[in-house]
Amino acid sequence: MEKDIKILAIESSCDETSAAVVINGRKVLSNVISSQIAIHTKFGGVVPEVASRKHIEAIATVVNEALIEAKLTFNDIDAIGVTYGPGLVGALLVGVQYAKGLSYALGKPLIRVNHIEGHISANFIQHKDLKPPFLCLVVSGGHTFIVYVKDYGEFEVMGQTRDDAAGEAYDKVARAIGLGYPGGPKIDKLAKEGNENAIKFPRANFHEESLDFSFSGVKSAVLNYLNKMEMKNEEINKADVAASFQKAVVDFLVSNAIKACKIKKVDKIAVAGGVASNSFLRKTLQEEGSINNIAVLFPEPILCTDNAAMIGSAAYFEYLKGTEAPLDFNAIPNLKLGER
Template sequence: MEKKIILSIESSCDETSAAIVINGREVLSNIIASQIDIHEKFGGVVPEVASRKHIEAVNWVVEEALKEANVTLEDIDAVAVTYGPGLVGALLVGLQYAKGLAYSLKLPLIGVNHIEGHICANFIDHKDLVPPFVSLVVSGGNTFIVHVKDYGEYEILGETRDDAAGEAFDKVARAIGLGYPGGPKIDKISKEGNEDAIKFPKAKFHEDTLDFSFSGLKSAVLNYINKKNMQGEEINRADVAASFQKSVVEVLTENVLATCEKRKINKIAIAGGVASNSYLRNNLIKEGNKIGVEILFPSLVLCTDNAAMIGSAAYFQLIKGYSSGLDLNAKPNLKLGEK
């Protein structure tokens, strides 16, 4: 197999990242400059601040990625970059940098869908993983069940009709005073709580669907908190977090395992920031074992936004002969499978 070395850049939200990836599965470096500490005091990501920080960090992360991988720009075969979905200003920083680099080096430019990158993170940690399989993509901006039919070939079988799961985690965390980012903080405090203390609802649709809805659950949590406050009663944050987390994870688990039964597939690859949630991991493995479905997760660093996953996705496009033009633009609302 001919070796292809890809320099990839990710800047869709609040992480500036660059990586060097060989043949979509071997990561030589994956440098991530996080902005979590900066946005924490605002209670969430401020787009203008994120864009400015990307400008400050992008050159540095690329230089560090090359240095750690012990390669030079002359060794690179292609430049890959996230072009959507995400914050438009943040996307443009990485995109413009990548376009300039590809043009100056006379290399192919490969625009990568951020969601596809999350799915492809599993190819890095699971070297033998090949399609077809089912992927559950769970992050702050997206919640999908995807049938991965082949490299770059996807069919969305279920998705949220309102809030993404990660978005619901952030909003509930803010409501109970945990702050930002909500996902890891709810995961941590839930270990101290009783998951059966409060019966929160799970959305049920009349039609036969694999879709999700988390807006009603989020509202139920907020109503519970408001009622307790009005009655002057103390709120057990750990119990609220654990009960909320259980409701989210149960519906995610039920729907994705139902997908496997419908499609006669026995392998699920989880992707996205919420894939790092320990309760989700444990519950999926436990329930998957009952019906003979293998559950795969990326390592924790590959669950969050990073450039290595973008380099992996780009490789499978490169070997199919696909590349982007220098007129490639940011698409903040890009859908999976859309070009």
């Protein structure tokens, strides 16, 4: 019987300090998350310096809690995985430096993990039998990708945003209609009360066979609509604005994702990232998947957020390849998927 591999993982790329213990890339023994949302809400978004300081305050406690919850000690761990990009450089450095210290002190291998790869790997935790190849739609506050997962740790980016990420557009529109931060869940909730066909917001058209996205146009269209209504002194139905904006974004995401599946002739698409929790995205993609005989897979909401369990899963597959990071590696805030 092969030995179980236990990974202690650390995630600190933005405003969640998280540590987890994951066995064999699929089984989560613990997944502790210390969120800073309440702190950053009063600023209307994440303040990088504040995020870094809060990571410093929380990281030791979070790691210890993860071990206690898993009923393990540092000696039981086989390797340490850590996010090293993309993300906020100061926030990333807190996790990277802490992981380096643990690796050196404990004599355990250190594995660096791409944050986007972590989001994709969340589906290996949720869906125990999921194996490549499959398509993955990664949708979060900072990233929007269509990725062909060829094998564990092997990716082909088929489409990506050329400007704002989908989640970023959600936050900006939410701020414009007075919902505050974080915008995604609030727009999703308000949209349920609105008419998604009330306002026709545009979708980018690249006039080419591209699977790329652009969300700055629809965001600007919403802002222009709000300004015109205010100038005319007409009442704004915020629920209709939220629902119509969300429809424009989700239709774009879903149509490109389905198109990518057909190009690669795959019948599975997994969704990852914070926006994967969006109820309208889930509903629309499942409906289109059913029509096109494509299975649609989502992680549970806690695995859609930034969390260390997904980093532990990704780290495990790198561990199997014998990949070990040198102690002089650095955080890379603009790290691309597939780079090392």
